Amino acid sequence: MTQDELKALVGQAAIAYVQPGSIVGVGTGSTVNHFIDALGRMPVRVAGAVSSSVQSTARLKALGIPVLEANDVTRLGVYVDGADEIDAHGCMIKGGGAALTREKICADLADKFVCIADESKRVDVLGRFPLPVEVIAIAVAQIMRRFAAMGGQPSVRANVLTDNGHPIIDVRGLSITDPEALEREINQWPGVVSVGIFARHRADVCLLGTSSGVQTLT
Ligand code: 5RP
Numbered sequence: 001m002t003q004d005e006l007k008a009l010v011g012q013a014a015i016a017y018v019q020p021g022s023i024v025g026v027g028t029g030s031t032v033n034h035f036i037d038a039l040g041r042m043p044v045r046v047a048g049a050v051s052s053s054v055q056s057t058a059r060l061k062a063l064g065i066p067v068l069e070a071n072d073v074t075r076l077g078v079y080v081d082g083a084d085e086i087d088a089h090g091c092m093i094k095g096g097g098a099a100l101t102r103e104k105i106c107a108d109l110a111d112k113f114v115c116i117a118d119e120s121k122r123v124d125v126l127g128r129f130p131l132p133v134e135v136i137a138i139a140v141a142q143i144m145r146r147f148a149a150m151g152g153q154p155s156v157r158a159n160v161l162t163d164n165g166h167p168i169i170d171v172r173g174l175s176i177t178d179p180e181a182l183e184r185e186i187n188q189w190p191g192v193v194s195v196g197i198f199a200r201h202r203a204d205v206c207l208l209g210t211s212s213g214v215q216t217l218t
Contacts, residue, residue: 004030006118006209007082011035013207013214014080017114020044023073025106026060027081028053028099031116035080036060050076052106053099054163070105079110083117083203084129084196090115090203090217091179095132095196098162104194107201115203119210126179130170132196134162139191140169146189147171166193 001009011034018024018039026036026049036056039046040063048066050073051057057067081103083092092115094100107113131152135143140156147154152171160168176182179199186195206217 001211003118003120006211007031007116008034009214010116010118010207010209012038014114014116015039015042017078017080017112017205018042018046019077021047022077023048023050023068025049025076025079025081025110026051026056027079027103027106028056029082029097031082031118032056032080033059035116036063039063039065050106050109052081052102053097055097055099070102070109073109076106076110078112078114079106080114080116081107083115083121083198085123085126086115086117086121086203086206087123087126087179090206091126092198092203093126093129093131093176093196094198095134095168095194096129098132098134098157098160098168100132100196101134101162101164101194104198104201107198112205113201113203115206117206117208119208122208126176126197127174130172131174131176132157133169133171133186134164134166134193135169136191136193137167140167143169143189143191150174164193
């Protein structure tokens with residue numbers, strides 16, 4: 001199976017976690033695009049979605065699925081999103097698609113985070129994928145110095161501003177052995193909007209697409 005076929009497999013499988021008639025949280029990326037398409041095929045559809053990006057909002061609306069603001073809901077039963085990396089504890093690196101801040105807001109609203117990913121995303125230790133960090137523009141240089149001091153190689157993502165209008169720093173060369181501690185520390189640096197470590201808001205369930213089918217990791 002191709003990587004895209006594995007993504008389609010888990011995008012469809014995630015529908016089992018979606019209550020018809022409910023409001024569902026929807027992430028961002030090529031795997032989530034398959035999930036959105038599967039939402040469009042549900043015989044009894046969801047009442048609406050809270051979306052983590054302009055890109056997902058457009059895809060949902062094109063299928064006639066109403067999109068609500070995060071401020072309009074008190075809770076989401078389930079939030080379905082992809083990941084750039086996921087470890088055995090459900091901790092993730094996210095933000096490859098620059099949507100990490102809104103993704104964390106959706107994850108925070110959700111009772112259950114269902115991660116959908118192809119098997120290439122499963123790692124023992126987070127950090128092979130460059131860690132995305134959304135920052136306030138005037139803090140870029142200081143935050144890059146902080147990452148360099150801890151042994152990382154930071155660079156500003158070229159020609160990208162998030163949906164919130166901020167730059168992204170990608171940090172290579174980190175071996176994230178304690179995701180919760182590193183997330184907590186980076187969150188305290190002035191100018192950090194969001195760090196792409198999802199440890200506090202880790203996945204409750206991961207649907208992993210493999211050549212032998214969907215593996216459910218809890
Ligand atoms: C976007 C994300 C995505 O979930 C992550 O980049 C995975 O994307 P894809 O499904 O295209 O591999 O965090 O900010």
